[in-house]
Amino acid sequence: MNILACTSSDSSFNSLRPEHEIYISLAKSGHNITIITHKNETYSKRFLKYNITLIEKPITKKISLSSIRLIRKIIKEKSIDIVYATNSKSIPNSVIACMGLPTKLVVYRGTASGLYWHDPANYLSILNPRVDGVICVSRYVFNYVSSLKVLKNKNITSIYKGHNISWYNKSPANLNEFSIEEGAFIAICVTNARPHKGLHIVLNAVDQLSDLENFHLILVGKGIDKEPYKSLYKNNRLKSRIHIAGYRNNAPEMIAASTILIQPSISGEGLPRVILESLAYGTPVIASANPGSMEIINDGNNGIIVPVGNPTALADGLRKLHDSADTLMALAANSKTKLENEMSHKRTVNKYIEYFESLLVH
Incomplete structure (x- = not known):
């Protein structure tokens, strides 16, 4: 042709x-x-x-x-x-x-x-x-x-x-710049700051997790340092363990270095590329129940699905994953299957x- x-x-x-x-x-x-x-x-x-x-x-x-x-x-x-x-x-x-x-x-x-x-x-x-x-x-x-x-x-x-899993062969990023202690539970959210992307949901969720002493959140993307996110960060009980990274070319490698990816979109995501990148590196995903995300994530198999726009449900899901290393390992073990087959x-x-x-x- x-x-x-x-x-x-x-x-x-x-x-x-x-x-x-x-x-x-x-x-x-x-x-x-x-x-x-x-x-x-x-x-x-x-x-x-x-x-x-x-x-x-x-x-x-x-x-x-x-x-x-x-x-x-x-x-x-x-x-x-x-x-x-x-x-x-x-x-x-x-x-x-x-x-x-x-x-x-x-x-x-x-x-x-x-x-x-x-x-x-x-x-x-x-x-x-x-x-x-x-x-x-x-x-x-x-x-x-x-x-x-x-x-x-x-x-x-x-x-x-x-995607081709062979594309994702770089070593995980070095996160030393954030002064995160060894063995910490690192959640990462990669998104530009637009209302439908759900960044405010993530910030409201982690505000409920300040009691988890080794829990950290890394935010990657443009506009995160602007309102209304700036105030949500400034007044957050987890503030000292929220790390605003801004836009990064090595976002997939940063995901690879993290414990879990959060995909919180409220609407409009046809097929979130960041989820596929995360699964390719073996990093489990917790995502809102948008149809596009649910075509990639089989709840409980290669990730966790939580209700759309619900900070408490997201916080509960993150807490359960934080408290269960076995669940995290099982999700990671299944992460690449989708990319090796239908995707x-x-x-x-x-x-x-x-x-x-x-x-x-x-």
Whole structure:
């Protein structure tokens, strides 16, 4: 197949890897891949290594005549079978570029909200009749997208953005900067400070755990030092053992050095990447009962599920794990099974090939 991917490469390496490795594996499987994206120090070299045609002219506007012309030119010159657009800027440009051409247009959907039929902007995106197919990152997102009557004629599927355990071979991070005593129980929460991410739930939960003398919390992400989180931290009974790390490129390695990952999102998580990273390193997870998280975590098997938005339930779950080393060991022992099977990178690539080929049959 001749495939054109219109995507972005201006995020962190960890966030790019699950998607960008799909393109590399497609190329290694014998497909002709062209990518329009940003210049990226790591992936520009990797794409070229595997004979991927790389066009470093990123799509930076929702409507860009130059981007539309470029996409259209590539489709014609390379006889593109599939155009795959992955974000809010590449999708509308691809929709217009594909008008009147026989190529199949597939778009990516990673969240289960926002597709309002009364929002005109959506008709230049996923709701446009020119879109042939939609790849949803999870069954949760698939159920949302496929429930919309306006999309009933589109070929919608769910394909996990799988991971490869071999990606996670770095040593756990050194946490000495936080002056945490040896043998401590370290909970870590990796999230940017947005209301739906549930950081306030975590801070209210650990406020109930100050009696656990060896319990520490590390917070990784942007905006954590701002209100309302700043006040929740300042007035927290665990304050002396809450460590605000800010944004870190080595977040997965910090998770590997911790005892437990907390994933407290209230809504909107299609398939939380941080949970997959944690499981790949063998670090158990305690997560709120969001559908996306529950597709990864089997309660009591490879993690613990607690009610959404309930600080007391989260505190109780953390306390039980703190008090039971055997439970922690059992969860850790089962952590990699999901990534080795239904959420593996290899399975993801095979699903992409099957799906793209099925579109070309019709």
